[in-house]
Amino acid sequence: MTKVLIVDDEPQILRALRINLRARDYDVQTAADGGSALESAAAYLPDLIVLDLGLPDMDGVEVIRRVRGWTDAPIIVLSGRAGSEDKVKALDAGADDYVTKPFGVDELLARMRAVTRRHAGQAATTVLIGRHSVDVANHLITSTEGGEGTRLTPTEWHLLSLLVRSPGKLISQKQLLHDVWGPQYASETNYLRQYMAQLRRKLEPDPAHPRQLLTEPGMGYRFLANP
Amino acid sequence: MTKVLIVDDEPQILRALRINLRARDYDVQTAADGGSALESAAAYLPDLIVLDLGLPDMDGVEVIRRVRGWTDAPIIVLSGRAGSEDKVKALDAGADDYVTKPFGVDELLARMRAVTRRHAGQAATTVLIGRHSVDVANHLITSTEGGEGTRLTPTEWHLLSLLVRSPGKLISQKQLLHDVWGPQYASETNYLRQYMAQLRRKLEPDPAHPRQLLTEPGMGYRFLANP
DNA sequence: CCGAATTTTGACGCTGCCTTGACGGAGCAG
DNA sequence: CTGCTCCGTCAAGGCAGCGTCAAAATTCGG
Numbered sequence: 001m002t003k004v005l006i007v008d009d010e011p012q013i014l015r016a017l018r019i020n021l022r023a024r025d026y027d028v029q030t031a032a033d034g035g036s037a038l039e040s041a042a043a044y045l046p047d048l049i050v051l052d053l054g055l056p057d058m059d060g061v062e063v064i065r066r067v068r069g070w071t072d073a074p075i076i077v078l079s080g081r082a083g084s085e086d087k088v089k090a091l092d093a094g095a096d097d098y099v100t101k102p103f104g105v106d107e108l109l110a111r112m113r114a115v116t117r118r119h120a121g122q123a124a125t126t127v128l129i130g131r132h133s134v135d136v137a138n139h140l141i142t143s144t145e146g147g148e149g150t151r152l153t154p155t156e157w158h159l160l161s162l163l164v165r166s167p168g169k170l171i172s173q174k175q176l177l178h179d180v181w182g183p184q185y186a187s188e189t190n191y192l193r194q195y196m197a198q199l200r201r202k203l204e205p206d207p208a209h210p211r212q213l214l215t216e217p218g219m220g221y222r223f224l225a226n227p
Numbered sequence: 228m229t230k231v232l233i234v235d236d237e238p239q240i241l242r243a244l245r246i247n248l249r250a251r252d253y254d255v256q257t258a259a260d261g262g263s264a265l266e267s268a269a270a271y272l273p274d275l276i277v278l279d280l281g282l283p284d285m286d287g288v289e290v291i292r293r294v295r296g297w298t299d300a301p302i303i304v305l306s307g308r309a310g311s312e313d314k315v316k317a318l319d320a321g322a323d324d325y326v327t328k329p330f331g332v333d334e335l336l337a338r339m340r341a342v343t344r345r346h347a348g349q350a351a352t353t354v355l356i357g358r359h360s361v362d363v364a365n366h367l368i369t370s371t372e373g374g375e376g377t378r379l380t381p382t383e384w385h386l387l388s389l390l391v392r393s394p395g396k397l398i399s400q401k402q403l404l405h406d407v408w409g410p411q412y413a414s415e416t417n418y419l420r421q422y423m424a425q426l427r428r429k430l431e432p433d434p435a436h437p438r439q440l441l442t443e444p445g446m447g448y449r450f451l452a453n454p
Numbered sequence: 455c456c457g458a459a460t461t462t463t464g465a466c467g468c469t470g471c472c473t474t475g476a477c478g479g480a481g482c483a484g
Numbered sequence: 485c486t487g488c489t490c491c492g493t494c495a496a497g498g499c500a501g502c503g504t505c506a507a508a509a510t511t512c513g514g
Contacts, residue, residue, distance in 0.1 A: 197503065
């Protein structure tokens with residue numbers, strides 16, 4: 001579930017966004033001024049920050065700069081000012097997008113999807129595999145259609161993490177063996193065959209014809225995020 | 228130098244952007260309709276695409292979808308329509324940003340910086356051969372026109388990597404044989420004939436008349452990046 | 455110390471890759 | 485014209501690599 005921090009000093013906007021985002025299954029936190037925004041960002045570690053520039057206590061651009069000092073999370077700026085200069089300043093300070101008020105909620109949601117899609121490559125904490133939602137960081141699997149979530153053994157988690165960590169990228173057998181079983185097992189491809197089969201059996205809808213946990217014959221394995 | 232492809236059917240906008248971007252040290256190409264936009268994108272491999280949605284021959288969203296099929300380059304949409312629905316469609320199709328006309332050039336430039344800044348981190352080295360986009364690092368091939376991407380065997384990848392690594396340069400048969408099959412196979416030119424044929428069959432549009440995987444009789448082989 | 459879960463090891467069939475050999479045509483020299 | 489070299493093409497056999505099943509060995513909690 002994507003964690004969003006919303007920073008705005010107008011309570012009704014905060015409230016409207018909170019309701020809309022929660023309805024779409026976002027995990028939402030809010031802040032009403034620059035100081036608490038910085039605190040919340042550090043404590044809550046959001047995947048995405050929606051930031052109003054017109055804060056009572058601090059310049060919005062300054063907030064962007066401070067946040068950018070330690071995190072790469074996407075920032076979407078909201079602002080009443082439509083001036084070119086403000087936009088340039090905010091974007092160059094590290095913002096990813098700039099939306100002028102008044103704005104449509106649908107548009108904001110689409111822009112949120114666009115920026116998180118870009119950022120998802122490395123920070124993806126939860127991915128979809130077959131009918132399962134896999135949270136690698138918390139070692140949690142939930143079924144997307146009500147049923148029971150499968151359970152993975154430690155070794156299975158370890159192997160899956162490596163693959164999921166870099167979606168779309170080919171990872172060589174040697175690398176996988178090295179990282180999961182240690183340097184001395186550089187050629188025991190039996191392990192990989194065994195555990196890839198188990199992962200497919202537990203996650204892929206049709207284990208015989210995997211769509212996301214793919215084999216690249218003679219080279220390695222690959223995880224595809226978008227099947 | 229960042230390569231930008233600008234797609235718009237209004238000549239004066241094309242001209243204005245071209246001048247402004249060239250002055251800022253961008254490498255600029257232009258296209259006036261969807262068809263030539265897709266061609267240019269495949270031939271020119273831009274780092275960033277600025278795309279007007281109101282094209283004469285094709286739906287802009289369709290252009291986005293087609294381009295997204297084989298490349299990850301950021302796309303900024305220009306549009307006269309300010310409606311929420313158009314924005315959502317374009318962004319969900321894979322666009323990174325959406326700017327409504329009329330727009331300030333400074334703002335567009337700032338948004339270009341913002342999206343390229345994001346994309347810089349995850350850029351992959353990809354080469355175009357025939358109708359295929361070849362990512363040598365990730366061992367991935369995607370078609371530039373929708374269909375399925377071909378698959379290469381390990382030996383085919385090995386040979387192709389050597390050729391692609393130094394575009395335009397002639398590589399001797401001895402060198403290729405040595406690097407792929409080992410020092411003892413310094414004269415088995417059968418291998419090369421066999422595998423060059425397979426590469427051409429899988430990558431060249433007309434394998435009988437190769438345009439990029441070329442033979443230099445009596446010498447070796449050569450890969451041409453720009454056909 | 456016992457039992458269940460997990461890891462490790464071994465064996466087997468099959469797909470598809472590598473290898474090998476043979477053949478034909480283009481280009482060139484004599 | 486003739487013979488030669490070099491390249492492209494095709495076909496077929498052997499075998500490596502992958503998926504699968506099964507069972508032994510190990511770990512771990514109670």
